[in-house]
Amino acid sequence: MRDDEVGAEVNSAFERSCCPLTNALDVFGDKWTLLIIRDLVLGKKRYQEFLSSPEKIASNILADRLKKLEASGLISRRPYQQNPVRYECFLTAKGESLSPVLTAIISWSQEHYPGTRLFSSISQHETTGMKQTGESSG
């Protein structure tokens, strides 16, 4: 295969190109997905907990992103109640391995936007009375 055929060949295996950056952005290149990963890192697990974050993600966007995160192998779910069945979400090893990405982004942002402040971890999954800084009561 000639070098100039690489693009065409790889585009059949990947959606946009063979670039690792591109393929990562196809997984989490939007304004919401990494915020859900952040919330999971902070200890959130349940739908209402994600909804209660100060960025106020819309319910339909949250449902879409959780579905995509599971399809991409970054999270897994397990039921915590029946009738109606409800699920808790967990980072997989693949999802947890995004930690250096979050760290790099946070470091860059703190350098250039000095007014920003990290949220605290939460120790239990309650939908009200959370300890996270800046948490809404939703």
Added chain:
Amino acid sequence: MRDDEVGAEVNSAFERSCCPLTNALDVFGDKWTLLIIRDLVLGKKRYQEFLSSPEKIASNILADRLKKLEASGLISRRPYQQNPVRYECFLTAKGESLSPVLTAIISWSQEHYPGTRLFSSISQHETTGMKQTGESSG
């Protein structure tokens, strides 16, 4: 100020929340912006060069993202011809400081998507005959 007032206070200073991750994603949280940063790191400077990348960014999206990148202080422009005036783009120090973010994302992606391949740098800004792997001829 009480802790539970932090969210409201900071939301007036920042668009969505005081979280550094959130504010970074407000700058580059999409499928295209970091690809333009990548192209700049690889040596691309001109509009047609960005358009020629294998991901085939649409012209209106490219124009929009370049405008936002300049407004955010990540790139600067300077004219390289008159009649019509055309510009070359350059990473500012703020833009260059995204390098660890790109590195972290690429490292994660290469671990989980082993078929991906890094593009090569280009040594000169020509709109045809580029040396970048996977480059289209557009």
